[in-house]
Amino acid sequence: MNRIPNDNDSYEIAITDNISSDDANVVNEYIDSAQASYEETGGIVSNKDDPDTLCVTFRSLFLGLSFNLLLATLNQYFIFKTVTYTFHYVLVLLLAYPMGKTMELCLPRKTLGSFSLNPGPFTIKEHALIFLMAYVASINVSAIDVVAIEYRINPRSNFVEGLFLVISSQVLGYGMAGIMRRFLVWPSEMIWPTILPYIALLRTLHEREPPLTHRWLKLTRLKFFILFSVGQMIYYWLPGYIMPVLSTFSWMCMINPNNRLLSQLTGHYGLGMGSFQFNWLSLTYGLPSPILVPRWAQINVLVSFVFFVWFLIPILYYTNVWDFKNMPLISLSLFFPNGKYYSPKIDISGTTEPFRMSVSNVLSIYFTFAFFPTLITHTIVFHGKDIWKQFRTSFKNRQNDVHCVLMSRYPEAPEWWYLILFLGSFIVAAVICRYGQYMPWYLLFLALPLSFACLLPVGILLSITNLSLNTTVLVAIIGSIIQHGDIVGASTFATFAFGTFNQALSLSVYLKFGHYMKLSPRSIFIIQLVMTIVAAISRFLMASYLSKHIPNLCNENKDWSCSNLLTTGTFYAVLVYSDPKKLFGQDSMYANMLYIILIGALLPILIWIIQWRYSKMKWLKYVHIPIMFMQVTLVGFLPADTFPSWLLLGFIFHTVIRMWWWNRYALLFTIAMDFGVQTSVFFLFFILKYQSINFPSWWGTQEVCPLSNANYYGNFPTY
Template sequence: MESAETNTVSQDPKKQASYNTVETMEEVNDSPVEEVRLTVAITDDPTLPCLTFRTWVLGVISCAALAFLNQFFVYRQNALSVSSVSAQILVLPLGKLMAATLPTKAITIPGTKWSFTMNPGPFNLKEHCLITIFANAGVTGVYAVNIITIVKAFYHRRIDPVAAMLLTHSTQLLGYGWAGIFRKFLVDSPYMWWPANLVQVSLFRALHEVEVRPKGGLTRLQFFTAVSVSSFCYYIIPNYLFPSITALSFVCWIWKDSVTAQQIGGGIRGLGLGSIALDWSTIAAFVGSPLATPGFAILNMLVGFILIVYVVVPIAYWNNFYNAKRFPIVSSHVFDATGAPYNTSLILTGKSFEFNREGYDSYSKVNLSIFFVLIYGLSFAVLASTVSHVALFHGRTIWQQTKASFNDKFGDVHTRLMRKNYEAVPQWWFHGLLMVVLAVSMLACEGFGRQLQLPYWGVALAMALAFVFTLPVGVIAATTNQPAGLNVISEMIIGYMYPGKPLANVVFKTYGTISMSQAITFLSDFKLGHYMKIPPKSMFLVQLVGTVITSLVSFGTAWWLLTSIDYICDQSRLPPGSPWTCPGDDVFYSASIIWGVVGPLRMFGKLGLYPGMNYFFLFGLAAPLPVWYFARKYPDRKWISCINVPIILSGTMGMPVAKAVNSVSWFTVGIIFNWVVYRRFKAWWARHNYILSAGLDVGVAFMGTLCYFALQYYNIAGPSWWGLNIDDHCPLAKCPTAPGIQVGQCPVH
């Protein structure tokens, strides 16, 4: 196993020879997190150029390309997420090619004293890292595009393109202000270690450090190459030749005519007992790579998944709670009292696009599947338990760090190196940007004939909500790799305060949820730069420009698809086999009906069917208390302090957008590598685990993109046989079981 204290080899020997800022023997790797000590180097060369011509060119291209690809594929039935690791690999040979061919002569900008060179020397690790952070901006996506999609494709209404563009930009940039406020706690603190970043740190070191191949083994770069090539070659099978292996549900093959058996064993429409996927894209979808999630977090989520999916849901369904048997056991759609899909045109006024109470009273209340009901209850509990857990387990640490932040005495070797070698980003950069974005947000909502329906006070309230939750949610994300979202609580707040207006609801949710989410993303990338010793000001500029580019490209791509593809997202009118089914936007549309059109009062309040779900708030608030009590009473039993209630409760939060087969496969791989392998073969894990994750991602991304543009774009399908269907062959799993309910081709009980 290579020592984490190995020197990073400078790309320029002359600079390295003259560089004496930090000597390995003078520093002690005092990071309190073992994974960080095993992965992150403790040396730095501040003489390496960072924000170069090569960085800007390759960074802008990478960001724009990934923004286009991810927005393009998100509308498809098999959404493909192309990660920044793909760009991380591609830009390395391109950067070296530019270093070998571009002129080194300095170029003076006319009319100024400024000059730059297109080729400052060998392509180095810090340039590579900044380009990857550029690319990260293109991966995160633009949440506000969901609003544009449901308005045009689901509600079939017009939205002003300028208002829509201002909405996308302002929602993406609002979180930078919160990130500036909380960066001392969530970046400088050595206890906030952001596990997912270690994948890229490990890959950077594999690509740039000189490494001696162990006898009988492979270097990390050779291992990465072998994994990525293997993943690339294999992915043509689940992506093109045999898509059915993305969800193998053996229970359905045995009991072909049993609705109950298929409800239990169906991996796509059922509970997934016994289902599995032989496809990395299915495993890593929705929740991310299981190899990048700590073992204790995986075990917590697994406990929650088993309790909810295999205990609570079956009890609720087969006892017919909330008339559960009238509807599918797992579904994200909305239904009327007869079990049919809900007709929203009957409860919306045409001109004002607001709730029609008379139409609603004469039609039906909105009904949900029992799984969807419980997911909403759990989302209430997760939010409350996050606040309680952070206050109990991290409150003292946060207070100590708050005091320490004023005299700069807390930190580890990485924090010391950053403070010694680089100037921090001034706070007024964050505050100034926050003021500008606030003005743009008000213009987008108050202008353009109030198309977005949300008044100025709604924007201010959404900002306050995001500010309050950024720190506690950031602590969870920085320690467990599993951040919580504000989407449900924000929907509920504005639904009570401003009911009957679907666009106001989703716009408020976007400002509240995404400003916090963007702050978390910014802080995570800042921590990556912290580990890689990137100047903070360069980090800030790259992230800001990358966010603006992503907003422009994602908006343009979405607008192009929505105006050029007939019946996009309309599954009832699309031709058979069309991939443009928009699964994520379908759930977003259902949420706009539940919280925006009908509103929480008629869903989870006294006028609704599900007021009992509100008790989950109290349950979530109280749930961490017993764990905290026993952890203090028995401090020698370390396993108690590893119990994380918010993570347990979020064990199914990817569902029902994610399917049971995604979760089952994710847990299987996660337990094998981050529990069994980590405990028994720690040397191998430290050297190869994160490289394995990156290699699998790259192979899938390259083959998926190649397959689409070379074959599927031209409607060249694979061989016609039963395995070509992207299905688990459990058609009865979606059927209701209440007597007399007839839906589609389902049997009537």
């Protein structure tokens, strides 16, 4: 596809094969005569494959299924808890290696026909398959939110109906991902940088490293990974427990913390000017690692952030447009016109009272609605011809890419497999919606085309830049408009419109992972499908068990507040029972949102014309309006001071460090930080935080900018 130029400054090569002249020959089923079409994958993804390498074995299936069940059930359990925790699949990637090696040493090698508990050395493909099976379990199942909301209304809701609602929504997403493979998986332009660090670590663990030709750090990749992982494990105890101020370090606000204006401009909960975050977890909580985002994309984020957050928001706020001064500068909460919090709990009985939003929330919603028309127009204008070409191209005709050549040796999973899967799950979903009374079944004909329409453009953007959109607000608003007055119906529509979209997007990532790791497509089809269903059932059974055995679950139970579910449920309750015409109609305060949708849809066309007219101005080819809009949608979801720190780290890696050890260590640095943080979080949570053991209060545990989340008059919102 017409990929946006990366100006040689994206995540590039992280592991070099150091190919000798002898490797250019095809020997023993190896194909090593060509490089990948894109330098980002040219070294990190191996350009050779042995089809005889063990993949689907007893070891990989046993460990993969075990991790799948563990992650699905435990993560669903903690979603309902007040103190939440998520088991990250990066831990599985590291744990699976010693466990696989142990099984290699301990299991008997006897064979029964072609079956063996221990067929040989633990291979990289077995390891990759285990990781893929665990990842599937980490994908959130949005249909369980529907079941949880319905259970609050009707505690005797049908168990079987809820189970099939969950399964059908997940399998629909899997079918969509398979149907869209020719656009999002097969093309070499679809890089999916988010999976490159995992491949880098897999190859580091399993492959013998060639001799170092440059010893700037004098470290092998494995030693580098261990060193930085351990360093991050130790360091994270500072911002994560001992000195939380490192996550919200506003040095300017410390000069005069009682100054309201200074707090709003420089504080963690304000605009974050001059504020920094020294916490890898908070930096990458809602954003990808800056190492995995090309520099040209980061520049678009920078321009958008400076203009909209540091320039436009203060103007709108301090001129008191729509009474913004009554509310905090940055907040996702809803307010009464006098500035008090609006609807602190789910209101099943309904509400029609008017509410207000903060300036950051207004901009976030405006640009969320503008993002999809903008992205769709951008995709048509800049990628339309290549999408059509790809539509007419089969997998085996893509001989220009070494990975497609290698994968053509395996039988492909036919598209009709995925199509039957999609149609079958659609029928199940329609029956459940009809007889389970979740929503009118015919609304699936609106929800699923909407999901398909979003999948391709968002998938292209994510696969190239590693940046995507938070759809929480959009889901709530569209669901409330379609199913006004019915909170279960609104949630169900949102599940099939956006839950399946997110599921398909996540599974597309790991179809590409299987493509890079040269895993058999038919094996991936069967195993990923089974693991998707197993994870969905496990999550549903856990949610159902807790609903029946925990008194007052999600309702005045301090240990089981279901905060992750109620965040969505509250927003649904407010929007569903409010008149959409009063909120966004012609007579509403926010009616001009419709104009920004139109402007957003036209801007990519204008940019394309300008690029064509002034083709000699090379910098114009890096202007990307959807990325600029995407950044604004994150305002409020992420503290403003996340972006300066994130951009600074990206500048350091893409401009400074790349001159020394980028090619060898950058992607390993990313996954070392992730693994170190997640390991420390695990021990901190279960040893200290889950037991409510807090660190003694001192300066490092206190809020250094206490007025940053107050309104213009210095008042804090109350209920």
